[in-house]
Amino acid sequence: MEACDMKRTPRQSHRLLAMCIVTLMGCTSSNEQTSQDASAMSGVAMVDQICSLCHGLTGESVSPMFPKLAGQQKEYLKLQLGDFKRHLRSDTSGAQYMRGFDHLTETQITELADYFSHQSPMKSDADSADARGESIFGNGIPESGVARCGSCHGAGGEGNGRIPRVAGQHAEYAIRQIKVLQQTEQRPRDDSMKSSNHSLSEADTESVARYMATLGAQPQ
Incomplete structure (x- = not known):
């Protein structure tokens, strides 16, 4: 079982959120070496080291604060990542957590979209239909x-x-x-x-x- 699939206590959830914020703040660092390192990452490496903290390793996020990306449409993901990069999405939650991704390269955007779109589709909620x-x-x-x-x-x-x-x-x-x-x-x-x-x-x-x-x- 992946760590992202495990049930968390409120304290663990808060720690996860803090880790996400710290990670994304790191992405916004003006340090030139940090930017170069991030730009050199492959999409898969970014999933492992950054994206998985909030969205889960396979895109099956456990917190409703962060959308599930598993099996999402590739073209949609590419367009949205491009809009985050150019700060064209200004809804509060998106701007807060994705603000550091203006360093994304087109190659990384394509690799990230390809990775998540090829994961098993989002699992349904177990509750009865409305x-x-x-x-x-x-x-x-x-x-x-x-x-x-x-x-x-x-x-x-x-x-x-x-x-x-x-x-x-x-x-x-x-x-x-x-x-x-x-x-x-x-x-x-x-x-x-x-x-x-x-x-x-x-x-x-x-x-x-x-x-x-x-x-x-x-x-x-």
Whole structure:
């Protein structure tokens, strides 16, 4: 069993968060040698030494503060990593934890995206499906002009190209991202998402996020 898969006490979780912050602060160091060392790392080495601290070695993060990356669409990952590098994603949590990645090379971005996209897809939440969320995902809310989520993300939430996989993603993370789309002009790469109506109530946002978390591969 990988360390990232083990259950943690609150104290251990806080220690993990501290390690993540320290690591990312190290990435923002102005020390020229540090920058050169980071630029010379392969994508796999970065996964092992940096990314795994928050996202897990296989991209199956244990904390909803950090998105699962396992089996995520490669093109989507490349675009988002590029936007983090250029500071084009300014949502609070993303900016806080990814601020040090402006040193990423295009080769590293490609290698990281390739690595995580080839991992076994995100494992689903073991909780029972949310009936209201299932209805919104499969049918939308016609009376409010809300399209069915599956029309873009796929019937099973697998995503496609620039459209992210949502099957098995942490519900709490999905809720935050839906609110980003509702309330801000962030996520410049997501023009297709901006053109979609995301005017869900808070309760419906939570329902569809909980449903998406139950999709995908079953935990073993």
